[in-house]
Amino acid sequence: MSVYFSENETISLDSIRDLQLRRMKKQLLYVLHGNAVYRDLYRRAGIDAGWVENKFRDFEAISELPTIKKDNLRDTYPLGLCCVDKAEIREMHMSSGSTGTPIVMPYTQADLAQWSECMARCYIMAGARKGDVAQVTPSFGLFNGGFGMYHGARAAELFVVPTGAGNTERQIRLARDFKTKIFGAVVSYGIRILEMLDEMKMTLPDWKIGVFGAETFSDELKNRFRSKLDIEAYDIYGMTETGGVGTLGMECPARDGIHVWEDHYYVEILDPLTLRVLPDGEEGELAVTSLTREALPVIRFRTGDLTKIQSREKCVCGRTHVRIAPISGRTDDMLIIKGVNFFPKQVEQALLEIPGVLPHFQIIVEEIDGVKDVRINVEAEDDVTGYTVEKHLKERLGFSPKGDVYKKGELPRQEGKAQRVFK
Numbered sequence: 001m002s003v004y005f006s007e008n009e010t011i012s013l014d015s016i017r018d019l020q021l022r023r024m025k026k027q028l029l030y031v032l033h034g035n036a037v038y039r040d041l042y043r044r045a046g047i048d049a050g051w052v053e054n055k056f057r058d059f060e061a062i063s064e065l066p067t068i069k070k071d072n073l074r075d076t077y078p079l080g081l082c083c084v085d086k087a088e089i090r091e092m093h094m095s096s097g098s099t100g101t102p103i104v105m106p107y108t109q110a111d112l113a114q115w116s117e118c119m120a121r122c123y124i125m126a127g128a129r130k131g132d133v134a135q136v137t138p139s140f141g142l143f144n145g146g147f148g149m150y151h152g153a154r155a156a157e158l159f160v161v162p163t164g165a166g167n168t169e170r171q172i173r174l175a176r177d178f179k180t181k182i183f184g185a186v187v188s189y190g191i192r193i194l195e196m197l198d199e200m201k202m203t204l205p206d207w208k209i210g211v212f213g214a215e216t217f218s219d220e221l222k223n224r225f226r227s228k229l230d231i232e233a234y235d236i237y238g239m240t241e242t243g244g245v246g247t248l249g250m251e252c253p254a255r256d257g258i259h260v261w262e263d264h265y266y267v268e269i270l271d272p273l274t275l276r277v278l279p280d281g282e283e284g285e286l287a288v289t290s291l292t293r294e295a296l297p298v299i300r301f302r303t304g305d306l307t308k309i310q311s312r313e314k315c316v317c318g319r320t321h322v323r324i325a326p327i328s329g330r331t332d333d334m335l336i337i338k339g340v341n342f343f344p345k346q347v348e349q350a351l352l353e354i355p356g357v358l359p360h361f362q363i364i365v366e367e368i369d370g371v372k373d374v375r376i377n378v379e380a381e382d383d384v385t386g387y388t389v390e391k392h393l394k395e396r397l398g399f400s401p402k403g404d405v406y407k408k409g410e411l412p413r414q415e416g417k418a419q420r421v422f423k
């Protein structure tokens, strides 16, 4: 396969671990030295520079380090966890999340280069080559999606068409006129494109590679994108706190999980209740340590995202970096209805298995006489009946939710990430 790897993508497992251990030690000493909030957090856990130098000999010792969560970043808004002088900051991104208090990620020049490298690796892994046209459709602004895809495309020497969000008809026209090869978008925008092509009876652009992320992405939806958009859809992962889109990796053409860029990040799967590190193959909460960031490195950051270690074997693509399973949901997204646990992604997967059902749905959680119940509304072609939907959901989820079948275009749409659950 491709020879466009950076050296670190194919080094042996032992070399990766060595590199990670060295980088992690350096990172720990760096935050202890550079940030009073980190220093205080570690002091309370009995961790100081002496511990790092003498006790941190292998990754077994990592469980002694405290974890951090979004709250640690929120509580220190705007730059309380930042480890560099403000004069060294060159860019920032921000996510507001559901609580409204923002999380800020500052970047130094070196951080921007690190982000660009991670994102460029993703494009190249998907088959992009120098001079190819990359259309960047996530919004440019505080959301990291647009700028991340832009920085990465520059680093991979692509021809960037930075459309940003919206004006879908024009996006499709530009993709045709400029022969876009790589189309980068949040998953919901892929759905919007599907819809627009159908509504306007527009000819499909001759794109090849779709880099989609920011939301859970069921296999059924990936298949629809492949067949209806005629595009190779790749699941790309990243978040504000780790430095943005692409920092945590992407699927390779073997489609056997998401390769995490392990020379830049150390990942663990934790039991969300006990915070114990789980064995490979068991699903839990992903915790991430950024090994090479300067402005705001996160250490044992609990992402809230649920996944498992899929494989540590060398991949058929030649890369040696660990593969995690596509994200199944967030710890705070899990619904428990009538004793059955499930995630919105499973609902999407089940719904899209029904021919004629469209990728627009709502999960409405209601409480009747103190008992939680759920309605699942979905859009579908005219010949799909409520009975068919209910029967299939019963088979796949284990209970029969109530709900209505809506006509195409009747359910509300959101800009950016879609809201599926309404409580």
Ligand code: DLL
Pocket: 095, 138, 144, 145, 185, 186, 212, 213, 214, 215, 216, 217, 235, 236, 237, 238, 239, 240, 241, 244, 245, 246, 303, 305, 326, 327, 330
């Ligand atoms: O959503 C970064 C991004 C932009 C990724 C564009 C891919 C494409 P945030 O807004 O900070 O950053 O949201 C991060 O989104 O913790 C996950 O819950 C979710 N998420 C991101 N990528 C995926 C994915 C961007 N591939 C949060 N699958 C994360 C599932 C994803 N969830």
